[in-house]
Amino acid sequence: MNIRNALGIIELASIYKGYEVQDAVLKTANVEKLVARTICSGKFFMMVRGDVADVETAMNVAKEIGGFSVVNVTTIPNVDPRVIPAIAGCTILERVGSDREKIGALLIIETFSVVSAIKAADFAVKEAELDLLRVHVAMAVGGKGFVVITGDISALEAAVKPAIEYCAQEGMLAGYTIIKNPHEDVLKELI
Numbered sequence: 423m424n425i426r427n428a429l430g431i432i433e434l435a436s437i438y439k440g441y442e443v444q445d446a447v448l449k450t451a452n453v454e455k456l457v458a459r460t461i462c463s464g465k466f467f468m469m470v471r472g473d474v475a476d477v478e479t480a481m482n483v484a485k486e487i488g489g490f491s492v493v494n495v496t497t498i499p500n501v502d503p504r505v506i507p508a509i510a511g512c513t514i515l516e517r518v519g520s521d522r523e524k525i526g527a528l529l530i531i532e533t534f535s536v537v538s539a540i541k542a543a544d545f546a547v548k549e550a551e552l553d554l555l556r557v558h559v560a561m562a563v564g565g566k567g568f569v570v571i572t573g574d575i576s577a578l579e580a581a582v583k584p585a586i587e588y589c590a591q592e593g594m595l596a597g598y599t600i601i602k603n604p605h606e607d608v609l610k611e612l613i
Contacts, residue, residue, distance in 0.1 A: 436491035440466020538594035539567025
């Protein structure tokens with residue numbers, strides 16, 4: 423059975439190296455390219471999916487070929503299924519009854535890299551019962567990333583710990599906040 427639930431993400435500081443890495447990865451590893459494109463501040467972002475061993479091979483090739491230009495690279499072995507739609511901006515909130523218009527709290531995590539934002543989102547949603555609204559990657563934010571998650575306060579407080587620990591350890595945490603009962607104008611901007 424071919425599960426292909428591992429995600430490989432690489433961020434490079436060089437556009438020409440990004441295309442070179444993309445070519446080498448696709449020729450070497452049995453992975454599916456989900457995205458490969460230029461992003462803000464002159465960087466290149468690539469995300470692939472496949473079996474864990476294939477994705478690890480792809481990321482090793484990416485590191486080798488990318489060399490000096492590698493900003494950040496990671497493999498997420500069992501990516502949460504909510505992460506990819508949140509990157510694509512295709513998340514739908516499923517609220518019922520009186521909760522339809524009310525979001526109790528927002529967690530926003532800002533990172534210095536796209537890779538860190540995606541990995542932080544995966545850590546957070548695996549920690550608690552939450553709605554992952556958005557993983558914003560690099561465009562119009564100077565190459566940074568940010569994650570927007572909703573849920574109740576205790577779930578968000580539990581979820582933020584492993585996410586920020588990972589980002590801080592990598593030196594990629596720009597900051598985070600939990601906003602209780604967010605104003606509707608803030609929600610409109612983020613959703």
